[in-house]
Amino acid sequence: MIDNAISISNLTARYGKNIALQDINIDVKEGEFLALIGPNGGGKSTLIKAVLGLASYEGKIEIFGQKKIDDVGYVPQISAAEKKFPISVLEVVLSGLHQKTLNPFSKYSQTQKNTAMETLERLGIEKLADRQIDELSGGEFQKTLLCRALLSKPKILLLDEPTANIDPSSAKNIYELLKELNKTITIVMATHDLFAVSDGVTRLACLNKTLVYHGEPQLTLDTMDKLYGCPVDLIAHGIPHRVLGHHGENE
Numbered sequence: 001m002i003d004n005a006i007s008i009s010n011l012t013a014r015y016g017k018n019i020a021l022q023d024i025n026i027d028v029k030e031g032e033f034l035a036l037i038g039p040n041g042g043g044k045s046t047l048i049k050a051v052l053g054l055a056s057y058e059g060k061i062e063i064f065g066q067k068k069i070d071d072v073g074y075v076p077q078i079s080a081a082e083k084k085f086p087i088s089v090l091e092v093v094l095s096g097l098h099q100k101t102l103n104p105f106s107k108y109s110q111t112q113k114n115t116a117m118e119t120l121e122r123l124g125i126e127k128l129a130d131r132q133i134d135e136l137s138g139g140e141f142q143k144t145l146l147c148r149a150l151l152s153k154p155k156i157l158l159l160d161e162p163t164a165n166i167d168p169s170s171a172k173n174i175y176e177l178l179k180e181l182n183k184t185i186t187i188v189m190a191t192h193d194l195f196a197v198s199d200g201v202t203r204l205a206c207l208n209k210t211l212v213y214h215g216e217p218q219l220t221l222d223t224m225d226k227l228y229g230c231p232v233d234l235i236a237h238g239i240p241h242r243v244l245g246h247h248g249e250n251e
């Protein structure tokens with residue numbers, strides 16, 4: 001039997017009177033690569049934060065059948081402004097050992113530093129170890145955050161818009177890395193980059209306050225309409241055929 005890596009039942013999340021997520025039921029099986037898509041404000045970040053225990057909610061969330069949040073790596077969405085912090089790549093990665101803080105003054109053992117260097121090598125950015133983060137490109141910074149999340153060897157990786165504000169070729173590179181990582185790690189990635197869903201993603205969940213669709217990484221016009229209310233506009237921007245199925249037959 002395949003275990004559920006994440007099991008979400010009857011999840012409702014509010015900010016004051018505003019309901020961000022309503023009655024969400026979704027299971028993520030071990031080994032899946034789930035893309036969470038939906039419009040801005042659709043609740044993607046809130047869902048990820050609820051899983052991490054960073055947002056309050058009603059309902060039940062279990063990680064490998066348990067209430068505790070072990071084995072989960074998190075790549076938050078970080079704005080360019082937050083890159084102005086005076087800290088090196090290696091220090092950011094090492095801060096993954098105590099996920100909640102980004103403290104450049106902590107002391108780390110040689111073994112911990114070696115593990116961090118190995119993780120940087122795995123993602124091909126070991127040469128950047130001593131670089132200050134404000135001197136990194138968007139893609140390099142995302143890889144640094146990915147290394148940080150991987151340092152504690154999580155079984156589940158949650159990523160919030162890992163390709164926001166980075167160029168298409170860096171984004172492609174990140175998707176290739178994630179596809180490779182997915183051989184051993186369950187992945188949930190929030191994105192509004194619809195091209196991402198055609199590469200490596202095994203399941204799709206579409207969120208617009210409610211769960212509009214959950215299934216194969218293939219979208220129908222009906223789902224797109226419920227999700228964005230503007231299928232025509234989206235087609236004009238060019239969606240890969242694998243993502244947007246053929247609809248002509250039934251109409």
Ligand code: ADP
Pocket residue numbers: 015018019020038039040041042043044045046047
């Ligand atoms: P997404 O990540 O899909 O863009 P979010 O989860 O950030 O969506 O937001 C879902 C809804 O919750 C939106 O209506 C947003 O305005 C609201 N929201 C998100 N974060 C907060 C917050 N910290 N305080 C109040 N409202 C919030």
Ligand code: MG
Pocket residue numbers: 044045046077160161190
């Ligand atoms: Mg978000």
